[in-house]
Amino acid sequence: MWHKKLFAPLALPIHLFAGAILLGAGLLCQPVSCAATPVSFLDALFTATSAACVTGLAVVDTGATFSRFGQIVILALIQLGGLGIMTVSTLIFYLWRRRVSLADHIAVGQSLLHDASFHLGRFLVRMVVVTAFIEAVGALALCLLDPVGFGPFSAVFHSVSAFCNAGFGLLPDNLMGYVGNPGVxxxxxxxIVSGGLGFGVLIEGYRAARSRLRRLAQPDARLFRLSWHARTVVTVSISLILAGAVMIFFGEFLGGRYPDLDASDRVLAVLFQSVTCRTAGFNTLNIGRMADASLVIMILLMFIGGSPGSCAGGIKTTTFRVLAAFGKSRMFGRRQAVIGRFAVDEDSIDRSVTLTVFAAGLVLASVLVLCFTEGAVAPHVEAGGRFLEIVFEAVSAFGTVGLSTGITPQLSPAGKLVITLLMFVGRLGPILFLSVLHGFQEPLRYRWPEQGMMIG
Incomplete structure (x- = not known):
């Protein structure tokens, strides 16, 4: 009976992701994948996990260490991880006109929309078409803006990496050389924003734009309006981007730093960093030299992450919005948590609280382990800012962001394994693992006596 629960529909993405990561690691540690000296299996496993989980943390320089074949393997892992390996495998069966099982339907539905009742085939085809279109336009734009820095392969690689919110790059300084380039x-x-909104929201946006174009030709045509979920995702995403940019601006530029950047470049830099620290791992500013206040703000944004059904990690924007509405309702003595025109149901509130508590506990436990493995047990005056660097690294891994203050290549073997586990759990989502664990639990047929507890 236990093996049936182990291979339940919700557990299939875990097995497929793990299988793809092991296959990718095996390919990346081969001599054909390396430009010079082959990497160790541990470094290959770390890189494959980071690519498949669209994180972007790297223990080696991707552009210098791996050959073109190795970079293609990483690119394939990024694309598979961004779309979702379960989604890609199900799409193949669908296009081959093979019967798609109910288990696949449920697993893909819950991983993309948390709704198992949508039309699977139509949604998958639209998702792939929209993804291919956005990535192609992005690659063409990068190639036209800088044909030298972004050759054809480099432009495709960075476009796919940005849309899938992976943050992998082939340039040695990430995108710091483009800090003043508005086009790039x-x-x-x-x-990044397109990949972090979620495929469901992207398709709704496409349908809304198409209906408005049709309205121009046919004034009586019916307009398609965004759903409550889509409007919430877009509103929260824009609010976090703007609020994050303002706070990072105060943290970085009030002290007269970066004298070589003019006012427009500074605004562009903080806006870019606010966008990328929630979902992707690109940076135009040196993360290792940013102020502590900016790093703390970025940690909060990375922990929130992107939106459900997207390429991003974190607890998700909708979870953050539900918690904010729940806190506001309790603060004013109201029973319902209201967002827009609707109140959030109790099950969604319970899931949001559970997810946040589990995620915070996982990150804190990982930070504690990393403090032991990465030398943060020294006296505070000697360790300096090591603790903040470790917290930043752990949250970046869990949120599948990929930003780092520079300690990733220096991680011990144990530290690399901890970060690898965080990336894996962060990409698939703590809720998925909790749901699988709940499947092994037998329902209790009794209730404990209840009693009040003094709080606060």
Whole structure:
């Protein structure tokens, strides 16, 4: 009976992701994948996990260490991880006109929309078409903006990496050389935001835009309006981007730093960093030299992450919005948590609280382990900012962001394994693992006596 629960529909993405990561690691540690000296299996496993989980943390320089074949393997893992390996495998069966099982339907539905009742085939085809279109436009734009820095392969690699919110790059300084280039910044930000909104929201946006274009030709045509979920996702995403940019601006530029950047470049830099620190791992500012206040703000944004059904990790924007509505309702003595025109149901509130508590506990436990493995047990005056660097690294891994203050290549073998586990759990989502664990539990047929507890 236990093996049936182990291979239940909700557990299939875990097995497929793990299988793809092991296959990718096996390919990346081969001599054909490396430009010079082959990497160790542990480094290959770390890189494959980071790519499949669309994180972007790297223990080696991707552009210098791996050959073109190795970079293609990483690119394939990024694309598979961004779309979802369960989604890709189900799409193949659908296009081959093979029968798609109910288990696949449920697993893909819950991983993309948390709704098992949608039309699977139509949604998958639309998702792939929209993804291919956005990535192609992004690659073409990058190639036209800088044909030298972004050759054809490099442009495709960075476009796919940005849309899938992976943050892998082939340039040695990430995108710091483009800090004052508005074209490259805007294209990469558009790709990151598109990938972080969620495929369901993207398709709704496409349908809304198409209906408005049709309205121009046919004034009596019916307009398609965004759903409550889509409007919430877009509103929260824009609010977090703007609020994050303002706070990072105060943290970085009030002290007279970066004298070589003019006012417009500073605004562009903080806007880019606010966009990328919630979902992707690109940076135009040196993360290791940013102020502590900016790093704390970025940690909060990374922990929130992107939106459900997207390429991003974190607890998700909708979870953050539900918790904010729940806190506001309790603060004013109201029973319902209201967002827009609707109140959030109790099950969604319970899931949001459970997810946040589990995620915070996982990150804190990982930070504690990393403090032991990465030398943060020294006296505070000697360790300096090591603790903040470790917290930043752990949250970046859990949120599948990929930003780092520079300690990733210096991680011990145990530290690499901890970060690998965080990336894996962060990409698939704590809720998925909790649901699988709940499947092994037998329902209790009794209730404990209840009693009040003094709180506060």
């Amino acid at each position: 910044n805007l294209v990469v930000m558009w790709l």
